[in-house]
Amino acid sequence: MLSDQQKSDYDRDGFILVEDAVPADMLQQLQAVTLQLIEDSRTVQENNDVYDLDIGHSINTPRLNRIKTPHAVHSVFKEYMRSDALTELIKPLLGNNIRMNNSKLNTKAAQGGAPVEWHQDWSFYPHTNDDLLAVGVMLSDIGEEDGPLQMVPGSHKEPILSHFNNGVFCGAIHPDDTAARLDDAVSITGKAGSISIHHVRTTHGSAPNMGENPRLLLLYELAAADAWPISGAQSTFTGMTQQALWEYFNDNMVCGKQSTIPRLRDVPVLMPVPPPQDASSIFKTQSSGGAKSAFSSTT
Numbered sequence: 001m002l003s004d005q006q007k008s009d010y011d012r013d014g015f016i017l018v019e020d021a022v023p024a025d026m027l028q029q030l031q032a033v034t035l036q037l038i039e040d041s042r043t044v045q046e047n048n049d050v051y052d053l054d055i056g057h058s059i060n061t062p063r064l065n066r067i068k069t070p071h072a073v074h075s076v077f078k079e080y081m082r083s084d085a086l087t088e089l090i091k092p093l094l095g096n097n098i099r100m101n102n103s104k105l106n107t108k109a110a111q112g113g114a115p116v117e118w119h120q121d122w123s124f125y126p127h128t129n130d131d132l133l134a135v136g137v138m139l140s141d142i143g144e145e146d147g148p149l150q151m152v153p154g155s156h157k158e159p160i161l162s163h164f165n166n167g168v169f170c171g172a173i174h175p176d177d178t179a180a181r182l183d184d185a186v187s188i189t190g191k192a193g194s195i196s197i198h199h200v201r202t203t204h205g206s207a208p209n210m211g212e213n214p215r216l217l218l219l220y221e222l223a224a225a226d227a228w229p230i231s232g233a234q235s236t237f238t239g240m241t242q243q244a245l246w247e248y249f250n251d252n253m254v255c256g257k258q259s260t261i262p263r264l265r266d267v268p269v270l271m272p273v274p275p276p277q278d279a280s281s282i283f284k285t286q287s288s289g290g291a292k293s294a295f296s297s298t299t
């Protein structure tokens, strides 16, 4: 259960860190499955439905940006998502009816694994209301050198910033955009088993992993069941038929009941179109969209 203090911190800052949130036996299972998936990637030579490969990936040295949709790859990821240990932390923030929109496991490779440029998740997938958040489950210890998530306190109450480059959606805020207040960002570090929770409008990013081990961060994108995606967004629903969308919604309820009555709120929206050439992940959106990097001098 979240304390009143944690809830008010989330309301004020747009994020919180909860230490020791994952029960030890569950943490062990999540870690074992993740390490096996990384091991299995050795023979993979191209990006596919499961893996988003980092530069330099090879049979000898697996280097991944991401395991794309872990919930679709192994049942343990849904098991944790639906466990009381997690849902009791989220219900105070989203209510009792919660759907998972997507999951991803950012396994940022050691010694240089790709940064994630500054962005607001909402810029990718606006909904009818903004009762959405992302849970970041640390499956490895994450220190300052490992490319931790960094968040800008209070940014969830500020406008949606431009995530465009030359008129194309690039999934990143320009590092020189002073409205983003990037100098105010704080790092979210912690031991394996800690979780971060951030609001869908909170500005965040992360630097390259300069540590000795992969930085393992499992992310669940969760939504109040009555937050319906706006068509034209960049999301896991893109291209789904109406029937497939309905089945996906039902298969991915976290707790409570599905809703067919969208709750409409007056929230700022900038549609993420036209899309970049490769929108298959945030890494590809930012690189193919030509996002200017805040973390390196190369893009």
Ligand SMILES: O=C(O)CCC(=O)C(=O)O
Pocket (backbone or CB within 6 Å): 104, 106, 116, 121, 147, 148, 149, 204, 205, 206, 217, 219, 282
């Ligand atoms: O893995 C990270 O550091 C950030 C991931 C993120 O923000 C995202 O995938 O939307």
